[in-house]
Amino acid sequence: MRPGGFRHSSFEAPPGAPAGDAGPARLKVATYNIHKGVRGVGPAKRLEIHNLGLGVEALDADLVFLQEVRHFHHREARQFDHTFFGWPDEGQAEFLAPTGYQVAYRTNAVTRHGEHGNALLSRFPLGDIGHHDVSDHRFEQRGLLHVPVRWQGQELHAVVAHLGLMHSSRVRQVQRLAEFIDAHVPAGARLIVAGDFNDWGERLDPAMRECGLQRAEDPAGRPRPATFPSRVPVFALDRVYTRGLSCTRLKVPRGSSWARMSDHLPLLAELALA
Template structure:
């Protein structure tokens, strides 16, 4: 059972929180693939295992993509499975006890919908949503959530960019417009999610709007997260303003590879 193998996943040796970690904000970004894996008769429900995975990350703030509020066809299919389709939306189902939850829909389909979510150990403010769809074949959005941490407001933006590079560049400009209108320039900001930037071309446009990509101190390369079975591409990222990255890591192991086609990326941040 995957549920039992989570104990053997590879997490960093410093993953247990200590008193010295109070000044660090641990964040995680994770594309959960709508809580299912496989196709046809081999399709399986992973949302219950994902709940254990999210809790195991012990992150203060979790940025989630491809999250469902409902899907009538898959709910009927998996109601016959051992654990069943959750009655709650996936964001609330995945949230560890005591976490605040924010969710907004990006894409509406025939049988349901999906969007971005944010789970926060710390109190959150008013939730915002901004459509950054570039064409009618891809419905994309930004989820904006102010988080109260360490006596300051950290602005968290969950993003899931398009599959075409030109679309992603235009979405960076839409992101810039949104930030200028909604996020004070003197308050810290984390933009995180699945950027679908296979060719590693998105960093310069993001630098151009004042966002730096998070990387562990001294690291020469970024952490690959896709595909989860043998990760090669660093599609999942944090872009920062007013914060510094102390460390990043990607959990590894058969359980994580099974739960989604992406692995989660985790970072520990501090005030700049």
């Protein structure tokens, strides 16, 4: 058991696998909407970013796709500055990154007191960081974070996504995602698009397939793991889509520690070269 009550979330070898058989290259990825590191409202509002740091480390993922990450927020920094642990001096992406990880962050939304966006934490070297605005209307600022990652001697493209609250907006945002991939990701390059898709009605998979992306599914055919709301998860809003990779494991960590940190649970996937 790690500090804070988190169990290490590594994947075990499949039943019947030969001892010591490393098999094909595996990549562990996680996607997690961290709700800006804060939970609750009014006097009950609490800072969870320190617990989230323990949680991200416990996931033990090679790539961590994060949404609703703050770089700064002046009001909440003042509010929590004198709490026991205090508001971090650095941006939340850098604060959450385990030792040795590289960090990419770009802002999606600017508000009165601060901003928030998407981040990628990586065990592997990162290329040039790109950002593409896919906002569909002025009430929701949304973006794609695009980062090439050097893995297995080749370039793997990672895109962190956080789509809108209305289905029509999400459809248009997937169309813009397709245009972005065509323009910025080489044909045939391996690709992961992961994040919070807000797809309550499970209607986006056909549009994602038209982009050449397959949803990471449990290879044993088990139901898609729900990630929202974290206390009683019902909806599979958080997803991993891939091109040139196959899913060998899919998992959502559960328990009271995970339920309190964000309104979403993280989704973990183990991927192999297709």
